[in-house]
Amino acid sequence: MNRIAFFIFAVSLSWGAVAQHSKKEVEQDIARHRAMAEAHEAAAKCLESGKKPEQCTKELQTACKGLALGKYCGMKHAH
16 A cells, blocks of 8 residues: 555656646757757768768767757767
8 A cells, every 4th residue: 555655646746847847848848859869860870871980979069059968969878
């Protein structure tokens, strides 16, 4: 029973966090995510074309300026 009560409590907290964003803010987030996805797709195509990773990273950074945190446009993976 305690697990169910905890789950309901946790879900209610998450609903409160969602309610803090206006519809306009959510739409802006969606647009930013789509722009970041396009920038990452372009970076993947850049690498597929045989360009050097450094050049593709630079292009990604330029495309993502002002969209995401960090120099990898909100994404970083291990190599």
